[in-house]
Structure formats: structure tokens, C-alpha cells
Amino acid sequence: MKINFILNDEEKTVDIQPDTRLVDLLRERFNLLSVKEGCGQGECGACTVIIDGKAVTSCLILVSQIEGSIIWTVEGLEKSGELEIFKKYFKKHGAVQCGYCTPGMVMSARALLNKNKHPDREEIRKAIAGNLCRCTGYNNIIDAITAIAEEGGFGV
Amino acid sequence: MSELKVYTPGEVKEVLKLLHDKEKVRILAGGTDLLLELIKLKREGCVLIDLSRIEGLEYIEKKDEELEIGSLVTFTDIHDNPVINKYAPALAAASGQVGSVQIRNRATIGGNIAHASPAADSLPVLLAAGARIKVLNAAGAETVLVEEFLHNKDKYRNHLITAILIPVKGDNMIDFFGKVAYRRDVATARINMGVRTVYQPENGKIIKASIFLGALSKTGVRADLVEEYLTGKRVDELERERFFAALRETVDKSIPGRYSQPYKRRAICGLGDDFLQELQREGSYE
Ligand code: FES
Ligand code: FES
Numbered sequence: 001m002k003i004n005f006i007l008n009d010e011e012k013t014v015d016i017q018p019d020t021r022l023v024d025l026l027r028e029r030f031n032l033l034s035v036k037e038g039c040g041q042g043e044c045g046a047c048t049v050i051i052d053g054k055a056v057t058s059c060l061i062l063v064s065q066i067e068g069s070i071i072w073t074v075e076g077l078e079k080s081g082e083l084e085i086f087k088k089y090f091k092k093h094g095a096v097q098c099g100y101c102t103p104g105m106v107m108s109a110r111a112l113l114n115k116n117k118h119p120d121r122e123e124i125r126k127a128i129a130g131n132l133c134r135c136t137g138y139n140n141i142i143d144a145i146t147a148i149a150e151e152g153g154f155g156v
Numbered sequence: 157m158s159e160l161k162v163y164t165p166g167e168v169k170e171v172l173k174l175l176h177d178k179e180k181v182r183i184l185a186g187g188t189d190l191l192l193e194l195i196k197l198k199r200e201g202c203v204l205i206d207l208s209r210i211e212g213l214e215y216i217e218k219k220d221e222e223l224e225i226g227s228l229v230t231f232t233d234i235h236d237n238p239v240i241n242k243y244a245p246a247l248a249a250a251s252g253q254v255g256s257v258q259i260r261n262r263a264t265i266g267g268n269i270a271h272a273s274p275a276a277d278s279l280p281v282l283l284a285a286g287a288r289i290k291v292l293n294a295a296g297a298e299t300v301l302v303e304e305f306l307h308n309k310d311k312y313r314n315h316l317i318t319a320i321l322i323p324v325k326g327d328n329m330i331d332f333f334g335k336v337a338y339r340r341d342v343a344t345a346r347i348n349m350g351v352r353t354v355y356q357p358e359n360g361k362i363i364k365a366s367i368f369l370g371a372l373s374k375t376g377v378r379a380d381l382v383e384e385y386l387t388g389k390r391v392d393e394l395e396r397e398r399f400f401a402a403l404r405e406t407v408d409k410s411i412p413g414r415y416s417q418p419y420k421r422r423a424i425c426g427l428g429d430d431f432l433q434e435l436q437r438e439g440s441y442e
Contacts, residue, residue, distance in 0.1 A: 001164075021194070042256075054232070056262055060187050060188050061262070064164050066208075067209065130255070
């Protein structure tokens with residue numbers, strides 16, 4: 001099946017088995033290795049990407065469902081320059097240990113900032129409730145996202 | 157492993173034709189429930205009908221005394237929608253408790269009903285409000301109570317749910333949704349409860365109570381003993397212990413001897429307590 005979509009600001013067309021999961025398309029076809037698979041069950045959020053402005057788990061999406069969608073991964077944020085601010089504050093607040101959850105956290109935070117430019121801690125906590133982190137205990141991540149929101153400057 | 161056949165129809169009538177013609181078909185809406193079984197679906201050689209290219213099933217409208225919600229509306233959109241927050245607040249609340257942000261962004265109300273997992277958070281509130289759904293198959297359209305649909309799932313297997321119809325909450329009604337789970341967020345309900353009560357504005361007497369408990373059996377369980385206890389009483393006449401006893405008895409009747417019975421018969425009282433407080437806030441008359 002031919003599928004068209006926009007990935008990290010580039011138009012793409014792929015010819016692929018429609019029952020391929022989005023996480024596999026991104027990792028295997030496009031080598032976007034920021035997209036991690038943890039549980040494969042929608043529970044851990046490691047595979048979180050943004051589709052049409054919203055955070056979603058790419059392990060529970062088939063490629064047949066993404067026709068015409070606009071998809072962002074961490075590599076796209078890197079290209080646009082936005083990733084810098086995430087790097088700066090995640091580092092400053094000690095929000096990265098093993099790093100496995102980090103790309104998913106970044107995408108969930110970025111999607112939150114689409115919807116809510118000035119989230120409070122509770123709103124941040126809710127936004128990343130679907131992202132499991134085995135290392136940090138979450139508070140450092142919430143601190144980092146709070147600082148990022150304060151610095152602001154995100155387009156939608 | 158054999159691959160799945162996936163169809164991506166652009167029109168409802170093509171969906172109906174596929175449902176009619178194909179064996180082992182499953183409808184793919186948001187996918188947050190169905191794709192958990194991806195490996196099994198492949199093994200069984202299932203056929204998927206992916207609804208992502210169907211337009212026109214993503215609306216929310218108030219029509220007289222009913223809210224009509226297209227079956228492909230996501231829980232994020234339900235939770236955020238001002239009309240639903242005003243006229244079906246318990247549904248808005250329950251929708252905000254479905255899974256994580258990522259799940260709510262994909263999961264649809266139609267999928268939640270069609271899949272009807274025992275712990276689905278939208279079901280007790282839909283049941284309590286007496287919601288109906290519009291279903292279609294090759295033979296035509298039908299409107300059926302959610303309760304009836306859930307009890308006759310085989311009959312409706314080859315149907316497409318197109319809309320959900322919910323009687324709006326009137327000024328003389330109190331709606332409630334509560335859930336107990338292992339964690340605060342993103343957790344499957346261990347037990348949940350949806351309520352709609354109607355009271356007489358003059359004296360605050362409850363004239364009708366609909367109460368459904370989820371995660372107890374395959375479909376929502378009507379708490380008829382509790383309904384009976386509440387009906388005809390004013391809020392200030394309710395006795396906590398008798399109310400709790402009726403809740404516990406409902407749990408005991410539904411899951412006798414199940415290992416979770418002792419836990420759930422206590423948990424239900426926590427929810428009952430929240431509900432009583434809501435009643436006292438909203439429905440007290442001096
Ligand atoms: S891998 Fe997708 S949520 Fe865990
Ligand atoms: S930093 Fe290790 S899982 Fe979050």
C-alpha cells in the first residue's frame with residue numbers, strides 16, 4: 001500500500017505492508033532511532049511521537065492510519081533547532097539518566113506546549129503520565145519542562 | 157507470520173459492504189484496544205477495516221434533549237468539549253480518565269463501546285444516562301440502547317457504530333463518575349461507577365436513580381439494590397451504612413468467591429462515599 005505523509009517537515013511516500021506499525025516504519029525505514037520501543041502495548045510512552053499536533057504512541061498505530069498526517073519525532077526537533085532548549089534544561093535539571101524514556105518525554109512535553117503555553121506542574125505531570133521513567137523519579141523531568149515552558153518561544 | 161489484510165475505505169457504504177462480505181473482519185478505529193491483539197489478529201488471518209479515511213463521524217452536536225457524538229470522536233475531544241462538559245459532565249470526567257494523554261488522543265468513543273472491555277471508563281456513565289447508539293449494517297440503520305447492544309454483541313457483530321446519543325443532564329439531575337485504580341493516572345479501573353439521579357426540585361426527593369458498576373463482569377452491572385434504596389428518599393434521609401451495604405451486596409452478587417471480591421466490596425464504598433458527597437453538595441434542601 002502506498003502511504004503519503006509529512007515526516008519532520010519533509011513529504012514522504014512509502015510503499016509498505018499496511019499492517020506495519022508506525023514505530024517500525026520510523027525506526028526501520030527512516031532510521032529514526034529516537035523512537036524507542038519499550039512495551040509495545042501503549043503503556044510506557046517510549047515510542048511517543050507527535051501526529052497532527054498530538055502526542056501518540058507509535059506502537060499502537062498502523063501505517064495505514066497515517067495517510068495525510070503530519071508527524072514529528074525528536075530528529076525533527078533537532079533539525080528545526082528546537083531540541084536545543086530541551087537539551088539545555090533536561091541537562092541542567094538532571095532529567096536524563098539512562099535516557100531511554102527521554103525522547104518520549106520530550107515529545108509529550110512538546111505536544112503539551114502546543115496546547116498550553118504555560119502549564120503548571122500538575123498539568124505537566126498529567127501530560128507525561130503516559131511516559132514511564134525507571135530512573136529519575138519524574139520530579140527532575142517536571143522541573144526541566146517547567147523551565148522550558150518559562151523560556152517559551154514555541155510555535156504551534 | 158501471515159500478514160493482515162487491511163482495507164481503507166473512504167465511505168461508510170464500503171465499510172458496510174466489507175462487513176457483509178468478509179469473514180473474520182475487525183474494525184480499526186483508534187486502535188488502542190484492537191492493536192494490543194495485533195499478533196493474534198495476524199495469526200488468525202483477520203481482515204481489518206481501517207476507518208481513518210472515513211469522514212463525517214467526528215462531530216459533537218446538541219439536538220434538543222440529546223447530545224449526539226460521532227463514533228470516531230476521541231476521548232481528548234470529548235474531555236475538552238464545552239458542550240459535553242455542560243450537558244454530560246460525567247462523560248467528560250470519565251473521558252479524562254481513560255488511559256494516558258497518548259491513548260486519549262487516539263481512542264474513540266465508538267471503539268470503546270464496540271470493544272467494550274470490562275473496565276472501559278465510558279461505559280458506566282453511558283449506561284447510567286440511558287445512552288443509545290446508532291448502528292448500521294448492509295440491511296439498514298438501527299438505534300439501540302447501549303445496554304442492549306452490550307448484551308447482544310453477537311447480533312451486532314457486523315454492524316458499524318456511527319453515533320452515540322446521550323440524554324442531556326437536566327437541572328434536576330446529578331451525574332457522577334468515579335473510579336478506583338492501582339495508580340492515580342493511566343490505570344485500568346479496578347472498579348468504576350457511573351450514576352445519573354433525577355430529583356424533584358421542590359423537595360429534593362430522588363425520583364429516579366441509575367447506577368452502573370464497571371470492571372465487575374463482562375458488561376456493566378446495574379446496581380439495582382442501590383437504585384431501590386435511593387429512590388423516593390431525600391438526600392438528607394440517606395443513611396451511609398445502609399447505602400454502603402447495598403453497594404457491597406451488589407458486588408457480592410456479581411463476583412461471588414472471586415479473589416478480588418473482598419477488595420472490590422471495600423473499594424466500592426470509597427466510590428459510594430464520593431458520590432454521597434456529590435449528592436450532598438448538589439442536591440441538599442434545607
Ligand atoms: S512502546 Fe509504545 S507505549 Fe511502550
Ligand atoms: S532516564 Fe532512564 S527511564 Fe527515564
